[in-house]
Amino acid sequence: MVETPTAAEGLAILRTMWRIRLFEEAVEDLYGRGMMHGTMHLSIGEEAVPTGACLALKDGDQITSTHRGHGHCIAKGADLGRSMAELLAKDNGYCRGRGGSMHIADVATGNLGANGIVGGGLPIAAGAGLSNKLRGVDNVCLCFHGDGSVGEGAWHEALTLASMWDLPVVFVCENNQYGMSMPSKKAFKVENISDKAAGFGIPGETVDGNDVLAVREAVQRAVDRARRGEGPSFIEALTYRWRGALEVGQEPLPHQGRDPGLARPRPHRAMGRRDARHRACHP
């Protein structure tokens, strides 16, 4: 059963999700007006995945991110001003404006970087896991990646090494149903992407990525396992992006209209909806 948060925890979770949503809405505005350059991938609709996942981390843990990584950065504790400055290519940004949206990194908070190369974060996560293991620290690296990266060679190599060496890595696959315009249902002949993990001897699980508490719970279990030295886990979080694949005038794909919990009057969808008290209210 998914544990209900305290009021303070619940509000903090919502604050993070709101920060991600509003950060990206501001980015969309600035980008649309020609004030931001390069390309831009928004994760609006997917906020519950990084928010829930990063709740399972402690100081010193790392993440690797993707081309759609603003939410990962913010959930890992990035400074919003320095992040915005980076996207605006300013000198006071995290990478002095040279990384931009797709290559923002903040090693100090354990954010090993967004990555314009689909699947590029996976070998980096395996490397961070190996480093943690060799240094004898109990830190864990959370590897965010999209469903589109699952066909990449780097994905297979990283899972192979992580499994073989029992590396403290938790692979979090954000399955937003599409890689560009390719539906993941067509791309993979398995019911769930998480089923593939078994082929590497890695425990795999699929969770509702729009349920922030379900994500937290699954990732927490995997992180605890990795800290105990028992090796990697794979979590597939089912979600949906509400904007186009990239912000260059593409139309968003038709969606089911599920909100991760920021639209009222349905915020309980994001938090505690399966808990006993909620069931008591909604028998």
Add this chain to the structure above:
Amino acid sequence: MLDIELVTHEQLDAEQAAARQDIREAVVFGTKGEDPTVEAMMAGIYAPSPVDAFDIAKGIVA
């Protein structure tokens, strides 16, 4: 959270407003930042050239 009376509408409004204020401040910080200098933009991008080819091409060294 509303349904199980964990929080009130007012608390949610306050949380959303606080997040909005955080983002407003981030936009101010970001837009007020300086553009990096050309030197800063180029630093660390290329390995040093054994013959200083770039500097020669740009007339920086003879």
